[in-house]
Amino acid sequence: MDVRFERSEQTTVEWLTPPELVKKLGTFDLDPCTPIHPPFVHAKHNYSIHDNGLQQPWFGRVYLNPPYGKGMEKWLEKLKIHGNGIALIFARTETKCFFDHIWHDAHAVLFVKGRIKFYTVSGVQGGTPGAPSVFIAYGEENATLLKNAGIAGKYLNLK
Numbered sequence: 001m002d003v004r005f006e007r008s009e010q011t012t013v014e015w016l017t018p019p020e021l022v023k024k025l026g027t028f029d030l031d032p033c034t035p036i037h038p039p040f041v042h043a044k045h046n047y048s049i050h051d052n053g054l055q056q057p058w059f060g061r062v063y064l065n066p067p068y069g070k071g072m073e074k075w076l077e078k079l080k081i082h083g084n085g086i087a088l089i090f091a092r093t094e095t096k097c098f099f100d101h102i103w104h105d106a107h108a109v110l111f112v113k114g115r116i117k118f119y120t121v122s123g124v125q126g127g128t129p130g131a132p133s134v135f136i137a138y139g140e141e142n143a144t145l146l147k148n149a150g151i152a153g154k155y156l157n158l159k
């Protein structure tokens with residue numbers, strides 16, 4: 001693997017979604033991967049690395065911005081099986097993850113206009129990331145909420 005690519009992937013692990021963006025998507029029951037000491041939360045229930053959110057039961061409406069890099073695919077696979085939630089990942093549309101868990105399984109996607117400036121665990125907004133982002137909705141209700149969220153970008157129905 002290209003070392004620069006690997007390094008840049010690893011540095012994104014603790015980048016948090018701007019809370020004002022998640023609020024536009026409605027109320028979430030679970031965020032299965034949050035920092036140990038989050039400056040803010042996006043859902044009523046939260047799992048950290050101490051719980052290992054991948055091994056826990058998922059319930060209700062899930063907001064998923066997974067740890068990027070190696071292993072990210074497993075989080076998308078779990079959300080696909082759960083079938084109720086919205087994910088946010090980099091728009092690497094050519095990848096195995098997209099073809100195995102998104103293009104044929106998700107209900108809708110929204111390619112975000114511009115770049116999302118993520119937050120650090122200190123609650124400070126960072127700079128411009130090196131890739132564009134996409135929201136992915138599983139379940140019809142989530143597709144509708146994504147469509148009507150008022151987030152600038154290109155919405156596509158996949159079902």
Ligand SMILES: C[S@@+](CC[C@H](N)C(=O)[O-])C[C@H]1O[C@@H](n2cnc3c(N)ncnc32)[C@H](O)[C@@H]1O
Pocket residue numbers: 012013014015016017018031032033034035036047048049050051052053054064065066067068
């Ligand atoms: C990209 S950040 C997103 C955080 C939060 N979901 C958000 O959108 O603001 C991914 C988070 O997953 C956490 N994490 C990593 N491995 C985990 C695991 N096995 N179980 C739960 N959380 C994990 C990291 O500590 C990090 O805070």
